[in-house]
Amino acid sequence: QKEVEQDPGPLSVPEGAIVSLNCTYSNSAFQYFMWYRQYSRKGPELLMYTYSSGNKEDGRFTAQVDKSSKYISLFIRDSQPSDSATYLCAMTYGQNFVFGPGTRLSVLP
C-alpha cells in the first residue's frame, strides 16, 4: 500500500461546479497537510496548509482533514476554467515530506 493515495483522474467538470479532490494516507504520524496546484509545465504552487482535523477556508477553496479516517479533501467552489491544473496533496511529519500522485482537473467553459 502506498503511503499516500490519490485518484489520478482526469476529472472533468463544467464551469461553476463544486469540485472535490481527495487523498487517503496510511501513516498516522503525518501531522501537516498541504494542497499544491500545478499548471502544465510549471512548478507546484502551495494552495492550502492545514495542521489539525477540521476545515480551513480560503476564498473558493476549502481544505478538510479527518485524521481519524486518514482522509483529506480539497473543495473548490464555483470552479473556473483557470482552475484546470493538477492538484497534489502533500503531508509531512518530522523530516518526511510525501506527495500524492496528483489529480488532473479540467474545468470546461
Next chain:
Amino acid sequence: GAVVSQHPSRVICKSGTSVKIECRSLDFQATTMFWYRQFPKKSLMLMATSNEGSKATYEQGVEKDKFLINHASLTLSTLTVTSAHPEDSSFYICSARVADRYNEQFFGPGTRLTVL
C-alpha cells in the same frame, strides 16, 4: 515572499554534454533544497535532498555521479546532469524549505531538459 527561481527554464543539449541547472531562493534563506524529476502527466519524483554545506542525500535508484548536486550557499543549489543522454530528458523542479517553516516547500518554476 518565499519565491524560488530556476535557470534556465528550458535547455536543449546534445547527448554526452553536461548541463547545469540553478535553483535560487530569492527572498529567504533555504536551509534545505530538494530536486525532483517529473515525466509528462506523472507525479513528482524526489531525486535528492541537499542541506547547505553538506553532501546531498540521494534517493534510491538515483545515480549520484550522474546527477551532481551542490548547495554551497543558503540561497543557491545546483544540479548538474553529467554526460546527458536522451533518457535524461525530463522536467526538473527544485524546491526549498525555510528553517522556521519546516513543513512547507516552495517550488521553482521548473527546467525542461531535452537531450538530443
